[in-house]
Amino acid sequence: MSRLGELWHSPEDWDYFTVPQRHADGRVIHWPRGRVLGGSHALNATIWVRGAAQDYDAWAADGCPGWGWEDVLPWFRALETYVPPAGTAPGDSRGTDGPVPVVQDYPLNPVFASIVEAAEQVGVPYNEDYNGGTLDGVSQQQINVRDGRRFNTWMAYVKPVEEHPRLNLRTGVLLQRVLVEDGRAVGVAVVPLAAPDGAPEEIRADEVVLCAGALDSPKILLRSGIGPAAHLTDVGVPVVHDLPGVGANLHDHLLAPVIAEATARTIEHPESDWSVTQTHLFWRSRPDLDAPDTQPIHFSVPMYDEGMEGPMNAFTLHAGLVRPRSRGTVRLTGPGVSDPVALDPNIFDDPRDREALLASLRQAREMVRTRPLAQDWGAEELYPGPEVRTEEEEVAYLHRFVTTYHHQVGTCRMGTGPDAVVSPEDLRVHGIDGLRVVDASVMPRVPSGNTNAPTAMIAERAASLITGGSTTLAATAAAAGAED
């Protein structure tokens, strides 16, 4: 867990980059994505966050009836086995017998205990369980680990039934496109990962469920001729079905680092079995907001970005924006599987995003100056650094160092309007029979927290829909796990 950064740029990473960001100094930003069973959950930080009730109520109000907080809560509960801090009991809203371990019962590295105190000193109260109904506050992260190792959705759901005679798992192939005949998906075409321009193999199916994530599901639909007709024509893909919303509505959470050297104490790393990020906080950048719009995340190591350098005995308080308003696109540059995809989150297109991230950055800088960090650890800010004082300088710093929180969503959004791609009722693609999308791309708007748990909730619910509501994979996998 503590070495997750080593998976970036590795063979397990699709290793995507954005197009140059016009409101962020023209920089391209690395977007790691899991190229492995378990998807991005196999290389993420395993932080488990449901989001705010208001997030889902807004989905319901915005054309997705049946996806309000009270509707999704049972599915969140069904997913998890929550292990609360020692000496405490799970609240009513928490699950205790689902297939995904959600663990809060682990030792905090001392620097995180001081970070929690620093947050309290700037007016952020401690929240024992941010998944218990209220997000606001500073908290220990709840993570997916078992026996000191990451535990992802592949391990929870598929591995227990890996040998099932009705499961045929193909690895080493790339899904090229969905095959559509007379308005119905009838299977997929795959090519060898090692030779993607080779002849495709066709796999026929009664129904196709696409779950390639917020970057690849729209890419595959576009390559299949399902998407905005004008764009498809531009890149040489024959139009099968004009669906304007495919690849639109791309958005992401953003981070910007505040890094401080600890000059008075050594940050030890007894957490080698645990994560180098153990706390985060949820905070409203303006008092009139109905839910937190920032989620700073803390690291016991310096998260130096390209162009930064400094001592290793340092920690990071990443400012974080979780209710972005800017929207971008996923677009093809050509019809082939080897043609690069153009990923444009359009960071800071809406200036309100920059304002919220700036408020979060200032809060993190203020925390570094509090007694628990400044005095007890001798914390001295390295980045942005003392020379960054005016608003203009802080904004320039954001443009130079803003980065992803890895939570891209929205590119095959659920809904019923002209921009909707899948139906909120059953996640079927509008206008094509026999085709569903089930992943982070269907979220109409990103929840105010990390996106893995919401994606797993959507998948859990979809499994029930696909099987006619008669069962859930949670129950199946939990039963299989119990037999081991």
Ligand SMILES: Cc1cc2nc3c(=O)[nH]c(=O)nc-3n(C[C@H](O)[C@H](O)[C@H](O)COP(=O)(O)OP(=O)(O)OC[C@H]3O[C@@H](n4cnc5c(N)ncnc54)[C@H](O)[C@@H]3O)c2cc1C
């Ligand atoms: C570095 C990083 C850290 C993160 N940290 C956290 C965290 O701590 N907590 C949290 O909640 N969220 C975190 N996230 C986000 C979270 O992991 C994602 O939101 C979640 O995994 C999305 O699930 P998904 O099923 O939509 O897509 P993915 O998990 O990306 O799965 C998509 C799958 O489709 C496969 N695929 C794609 N294209 C093709 C193709 N053409 N052919 C065949 N297969 C294909 C991929 O290999 C992958 O297995 C992080 C993400 C990253 C990248």
